[in-house]
Amino acid sequence: MISKTKKFLSDSERIVFDRKHRNTIRFNISKYQVSVEAGKKRFSALEDAKSRAAVVKRYVVEHLSSYLEEFEERATANGIEVLWAEDEDEAIMHIKNVIVSEKIKKVVKSKSMTSEEIAFNEVFGDLGVECVETDLGEFIVQNAGEKPYHILTPAMHKSRGDVAQLFNRLFGTSTEATASEMTSFVKGVLRSQFESAEMGLTGANFLLAREGAIALTENEGNGLFSVSYPRVHVVLAGIEKILPSVEYLDLFWPLLALHGTGQRLTAYNSVISGPANESELNGPQRMVIVLLDNGRTNLYQKKYQSESLACIRCGACLNACPVYKNVGGYTYNAVYSGPIGSVIMPHLKPNDDYSHLSFASSLCGACYDVCPVKINLPELLLRNRRDTVEGAKKYVGSSLLMKSLSAVLKNPRYISHINFKIQSFLFSLFMKKGFGKQRDVPTIDKSSFQSQWKNHQIKH
Ligand code: SF4
Numbered sequence: 001m002i003s004k005t006k007k008f009l010s011d012s013e014r015i016v017f018d019r020k021h022r023n024t025i026r027f028n029i030s031k032y033q034v035s036v037e038a039g040k041k042r043f044s045a046l047e048d049a050k051s052r053a054a055v056v057k058r059y060v061v062e063h064l065s066s067y068l069e070e071f072e073e074r075a076t077a078n079g080i081e082v083l084w085a086e087d088e089d090e091a092i093m094h095i096k097n098v099i100v101s102e103k104i105k106k107v108v109k110s111k112s113m114t115s116e117e118i119a120f121n122e123v124f125g126d127l128g129v130e131c132v133e134t135d136l137g138e139f140i141v142q143n144a145g146e147k148p149y150h151i152l153t154p155a156m157h158k159s160r161g162d163v164a165q166l167f168n169r170l171f172g173t174s175t176e177a178t179a180s181e182m183t184s185f186v187k188g189v190l191r192s193q194f195e196s197a198e199m200g201l202t203g204a205n206f207l208l209a210r211e212g213a214i215a216l217t218e219n220e221g222n223g224l225f226s227v228s229y230p231r232v233h234v235v236l237a238g239i240e241k242i243l244p245s246v247e248y249l250d251l252f253w254p255l256l257a258l259h260g261t262g263q264r265l266t267a268y269n270s271v272i273s274g275p276a277n278e279s280e281l282n283g284p285q286r287m288v289i290v291l292l293d294n295g296r297t298n299l300y301q302k303k304y305q306s307e308s309l310a311c312i313r314c315g316a317c318l319n320a321c322p323v324y325k326n327v328g329g330y331t332y333n334a335v336y337s338g339p340i341g342s343v344i345m346p347h348l349k350p351n352d353d354y355s356h357l358s359f360a361s362s363l364c365g366a367c368y369d370v371c372p373v374k375i376n377l378p379e380l381l382l383r384n385r386r387d388t389v390e391g392a393k394k395y396v397g398s399s400l401l402m403k404s405l406s407a408v409l410k411n412p413r414y415i416s417h418i419n420f421k422i423q424s425f426l427f428s429l430f431m432k433k434g435f436g437k438q439r440d441v442p443t444i445d446k447s448s449f450q451s452q453w454k455n456h457q458i459k460h
Contacts, residue, residue, distance in 0.1 A: 003353065004333060004352070004353050004354065004356060005353070005356040007333060008331060008332070008333065008356055008357070008360065011327070011330070011331040011333070012326075012327040012331045012360075013436055013437065013438070015326075015327055015328050015330075015331055016326045016327060017438060021157060021328060022326070024156075024157055024158065024159045024162075025156065025157065025325055025328060026325070027159070028153070028156050029156075029319050029325060032153075032261070032262060032319055033319070034262070035261060035262025035263070036258065036259070036262040036316075037262075038262060039257075039258045039262040039263060039264065040258065042258075042264055043254075043258070046258075049251060049254075049255060049372075050255070050371075050372050050373065050374055051374065052251060053251055053252060053255055053312075053372055053373050053374075054310065054373045054374035054375075056243070056244070056248060056251070057310035057312070057373050058307070058310055060242050060243065060244060060310075061240065061300070061306060061307075061309045061310055064239065064240070064242065064300065064309075067209040067242045067244065068209075068239060068242060068291065070209040070210065070212075071207050071208070071209040071212055071242060072212075072291075073212070074209070074210065074211060074212025074213075075212030075213070075274075075289060076212070077212060078212045078213070078273050078274035079274045079275050079287070080212065080274050080275070080287045080288070080289055081286070081287070081288045081289070082288075082289050082291065083288065083289070083290050083291070084290075084291050084293070085290050085291065085292045085293065085294070086293050086294075087293065087294050087295075088117060088118040088119070088292075088294055091118045091236060091290050091292050091294070092118055092123055094288075094290050095118075095120075095124070095201075095234055095236070095290060096124075096127070098199070098232060098234055098286075098288055099124065099127075099129060099199065102198060102199065102231075102232050102286070103198070104129060104198045104199045104232065105128075105129065105130060105198060106129070106130040106131075106132065106193070106196060106197040106198060106199070107124065107129055107130070107131050107132070107197060107198075107199045107200070107201050107230075108132050108134050108190075108193055108194055108197040108199075108200050108201070108222075108225070108226045108229070108230065109121075109131060109132065109133050109134060109135075109138070109200070109201045109202070109226065110134055110135055110200070110201070110202045110203070110216070110218065110222050110223035110226045110227075111133075111135035111137070111138050111154070111203070111218070111222075111223075112201065112202060112203030112236060113148070113151050113203065113313065113335060113336065114203045114236045114237060114238050114292055115201060115203065115236050116147065116148060116335045117292065117294055117335050117348075118236070118292075118294075120201065120236075121133070121142065132190070132193045132197065134190050134193070134194070134220075134222035134223075134225065134226055135154070135218070135220060135222055135223075136155075136183060136186055136220060136222075137153060137154035137155040137156075138154050138155075139186055139190070140154070140155040140158060140163055140166065141154050141155050143166065143170055144158075144166055147330075148329075149328070149329035149330060150315060150318055150329050150337070150338075151313055151315050151318065151336060151337070151338070151340075151341075152260050152261075152313070152314065152315030152318075153315065156329070157328060157329065157330075160178075160179050160182075161175075163179075163182060164176065164177050164182065167182055167185065171185070171189075173185055190222065190225075194225045194226070194229040194230075195229060197226075197229065197230045198230050198231055198232060199230050199231075199232040199233070199234060200225075200226035200227050200229065200230040200232070200233050200234070200284070201226070201234050201235075201236065202214075202216060202223055202226055202227060202233070202234075202235055202236075203216075203235065203236060203237055204216065204235050204237035204241050204289075205217050205241070205256065205312070205313075206241055206242070206243045206248075206249065206252060206312075207237055207241045207242045207243070207289075207291075208243055208244075208245055208246050208249075208271065209242055209243065209244055209245065210244060210245035210246070211245060211246050211271070211273055212273065212274075213246070213271050213272060213273035213274075214235055214237065214271070214272050214289070215243075215246075215249055215253075215269070215270070215271050215272075216268075216269070216270045216271075216272065217253055217256060217257070217266045217268070217269045217270075218266060218267070218268050219261070219263075219266050219267045219268065220267075220268075221267070221268050223268065223270070224268055224270060227270070227272060227283070227284065228282040228283055228284075229282075230284060231284055231285045231286065232284055232285070232286045232287075232288070233272075233275070233283075233284035233286070233287045233288070234287075234288045234289075234290065235287070235288070235289040235290065236290045236292060237289065237290070237291060237292065238291075238292050238294070238296060239291050239292065239293055239296050240296055240309040240310075240311070246271060249269075249271075252312065253265060253266070253269055255312070255314075255372040255373075256312050256314050256372070258372070259314035259315075259316040259370065259371075259372045260314045260315055260316070272287075274287055275287040294348060295347055295348030295349060295350070296309065296348070298347045298348070298350060299344060299347040299348065302347060302383075304379070304380060304383045305343060305344075305347060305380050305383055305384065307375055307376065307380060308340065308343045308344050308375055308377075308380055310373045310375055311340050311344075311373065311375060312372065312373060313340075314372055315338075316367075316370040316371060316372065317338055317339040317340050317366075317367035317370060317371055317375075317377060318337065318338030318339070318340070318341075319370075320366040320367050320369070320370045321338050321339050321361070321366060321367055322362060322364060322366065323360050323361055323362065324337065324338040324339070327360070332345075332357060332360075334349075334354060334357065336348075338367075339361065339367035339377040339381070340367075340375070340377065341357065342354075342357035342358050342360060342361060342381060342384070343358070343375075343377055343380045343381060343384060345357055346358065346384055346387075346388075355384065355387075355388040358381045358384035358385050358388060359385060359388075361378070361381050363378045363381065363382070364378075365378050412448070412449070412450065413450075415448070416448040416450060416451075420444055420445070420446050423444045424443055424444045427441065427444055428441040
């Protein structure tokens with residue numbers, strides 16, 4: 001079987017020369033950037049808001065267990081069943097128990113990357129449960145037989161024309177349909193699905209410890225429908241999603257909206273604190289929250305990388321990353337892609353080899369600049385790289401080669417004594433692989449840098 005590293009390299013080599021992919025991503029990210037720049041102007045002190053959010057999230061991560069216990073106690077008092085899942089198998093078992101006991105045939109889902117971690121659609125689809133994605137982007141990729149391309153914008157790699165072609169093939173709509181016509185069409189399709197589903201599955205943007213409630217934020221209203229129509233509501237949330245209380249939403253909701261889409265606030269913002277009570281006309285009779293670890297405590301134990309548990313999954317670092325913009329979301333071959341994915345995947349899934357992702361970065365720092373909770377992603381990528389190198393097998397040959405190279409590079413006079421043809425040959429021998437098939441290895445100049453520098457100083 002081809003290793004993940006080899007697959008990453010061959011997929012990226014192919015996709016970076018795919019002009020259509022590049023144009024679609026650039027177009028969609030450029031629209032996002034215009035919105036974000038406009039949105040930033042609505043903040044009087046954005047840096048202060050980011051600093052405050054960074055402090056709050058780090059404090060919560062440091063005191064994670066006590067906040068989680070508080071959340072469990074309050075949520076249980078609200079009539080919510082709180083279940084803990086160490087890994088994806090345990091999460092699947094809990095949800096399967098609900099599905100079997102409630103005789104669920106159809107589940108409507110709002111957008112949830114956590115559900116991707118447990119391959120919800122595949123697992124429950126195989127068990128005969130109809131799983132319907134109700135977020136527009138997720139609906140598109142599900143019907144295309146694909147996975148989400150981006151943590152916040154699942155169909156970012158598709159143009160309007162691509163979606164129109166897909167809908168024409170599947171549903172017979174016009175290939176000339178506009179974005180709003182297609183959105184109306186999907187709304188119509190989904191309405192009957194909400195009405196006939198017995199269970200709604202959502203994630204949680206935040207878990208509110210003091211209230212024992214979940215906070216959901218979305219633009220289409222599909223999350224609200226997934227919660228209010230079906231008789232059972234299951235929430236699958238990562239344990240790091242905790243905030244101390246509802247009061248912090250005035251900081252985190254606008255920050256998430258700005259960095260996710262450039263909006264002041266997303267259109268629908270809900271705080272859900274339990275199943276419907278007797279006086280309520282809508283809402284589920286049963287509400288279950290599955291708190292998923294799935295490698296997060298591995299991250300928690302890492303002195304430096306634990307900082308990444310502060311992530312609020314806004315997706316801004318993906319949109320800023322020059323590597324992501326060129327190789328695209330699927331090349332990462334991971335649930336979480338881009339800079340944050342490269343930091344967390346090796347720890348969430350230590351048995352699957354994701355360590356190569358930490359090397360897929362130029363360390364330019366654009367991701368750090370845009371992060372609303374100030375996660376120092378380049379620093380954490382370097383920490384991951386060091387862990388990988390320290391944990392790797394040491395070969396006598398390679399360490400000898402590195403020592404000799406280091407001695408030569410520290411003293412460039414050694415190099416200038418070597419004939420430039422031999423220099424060129426050695427350079428191209430070692431660098432060919434790194435430059436790839438599509439680029440020529442640069443040739444080495446006949447005169448050394450030192451002599452060129454000397455001539456330059458004489459002339460000036
Ligand atoms: S690391 Fe920061 S920028 Fe990236 S998704 Fe998380 S919160 Fe957003």
